[in-house]
Amino acid sequence: MSQVDFSKLLASPLFTGLARQEVEYLSSIFTSTQVSKGKTVFIENMPGESLYIINQGAVQISQMLAEVAEQTLIALGPGDIFGEMVVIDGGSRLATARIIEDTILYSLNRKSFNTLASEKPRLGLQLTLNIVRIFSGKIRTAKKDYRTMLNDSLSHKS
Secondary structure, eight states, rough: OOOGGGGGTTTOOGGGGGHHHHHEEEEEHSSHHHHOOEEEOOTTTSBBBEEEEEEEEEEEEEEEEEOOOOEEOOOOOOTTETTTTHHHHHHHSSSEEEEEEEEEEEEEEHHHHHHHHHHHHHHHHHHHHHHHHHHHHHHHHHHHHHHHHHHHHHHHHH
């Protein structure tokens, strides 16, 4: 694990509404990890602990369809955020995240997030709002994709 450098990620939606010094503070509580292609970051239904930002590389997000079938949902790249809700709700993972090319991940665990929220409430609130906006944006996109899929399915039956 090494020092986090958010300079390439300042435009990330995770940092919306934050002053530069607040982002610099966040860089001191995130950790940086290099992960090799083929490794798994987390598996669907396992307890969650951290959110991740991709600094470089790529991550595939997938879900199980049956005991042996897995569906790729999306491939993520630099600047993308995943696993964000667990720092707020402490729930289990909704999908599996696998490294598809050598990757540098920045992570923030739930304990550090909670400490941040109690020590710097304004920053904690803004970060929480940003996480909720990111997650709700993903839900909106998924709903549009689902609706498109249903419409395509129905039009092929006609």
